[in-house]
Amino acid sequence: MAEEHGPEEHGPDGHGHPEDGYTGEAVLVFDRREVPVDVELRGFFQPIDGRYHWYGRIAANEQVTELVEGGARTALLRTPGGAATGSLTDPDPWRRYRVAGTSTPPFPVG
Numbered sequence: 001m002a003e004e005h006g007p008e009e010h011g012p013d014g015h016g017h018p019e020d021g022y023t024g025e026a027v028l029v030f031d032r033r034e035v036p037v038d039v040e041l042r043g044f045f046q047p048i049d050g051r052y053h054w055y056g057r058i059a060a061n062e063q064v065t066e067l068v069e070g071g072a073r074t075a076l077l078r079t080p081g082g083a084a085t086g087s088l089t090d091p092d093p094w095r096r097y098r099v100a101g102t103s104t105p106p107f108p109v110g
Contacts, residue, residue, distance in 0.1 A: 019042045019043065019044050020042070020043050020044070020105070020107065020108075020109045020110050021040075021041055021042040021043065021056075021107065022039070022040075022041045022079055022081060022106070022107035022108075023039070023040045023041070024038065024039070024079070024080075025037075025038060025039075025079075025080075026038070026039045026058075026077055026078060026079045026106070027077075027078045028058070028064060028075045028076070028077055028078075029075055029076040029077075029078065030067050030072045030075045033067070035061065035063045035064055035067070037058050037059060037061050037064060038058070038059040038061075039056055039057065039058050039059070039077070039079070039099070040056050040057050041054060041055070041056035041079075041099075041105070041106065041107055042054065042055060042056055043055065043105045043107075043109070051102050051103060052102065052103060052104065052105060052109070053100070053101075053102055054084070054086075054100065054101050054102075054105035054106070054107075055098065055099065055100040055101075056098070056099055056100075057092075057096045057097070057098055057099070058088070058096060058097045058098075058099055059096055060091075060094060060095040060096055064088075064097055065091070065095060065097075068088055068091075068097060072088070073087055073088055073089075074086070074087055074088070075088065075099075077099060077101075077106045078106060079106045079107050081106070081107045081108040082104065082105065082106045082107055082108065083106050084101050084103065084104055084105055084106040085101060086099040086100055086101035086106075087099065087100055087101065
C-alpha cells in the first residue's frame, strides 16, 4: 500500500522539489540589445535528469514584446546574482513572457 505524505513533506512546488528563486530587476540581452526588465524566477534541481531547471515570468515590457514578435526567442538573462541563457515563450493574457532554462540559473542557489 502506498504511503501518503502530508503537504509539509513536499517542497514549495508541491512535488518534493525545494525551490530557489529571485524577484527583482534584471537585464535581457538579445544579441547586442539590452533591455531592463523586472522578473520573478524560480528553480529546482531535478534528480531524474541531473540538471537544474529554472523558469519564471518577465513583467510586461514593450521592448521585449517588440523583440519576441520580431522572432527573438532566446536571450541572456542577467540579474545581480548571475547570468544564464533562457528561452522565451508566448505571452500570457497580461503580456508577461515566460522564460526558462536548464543548467546554472541567473540567481544564486541556496
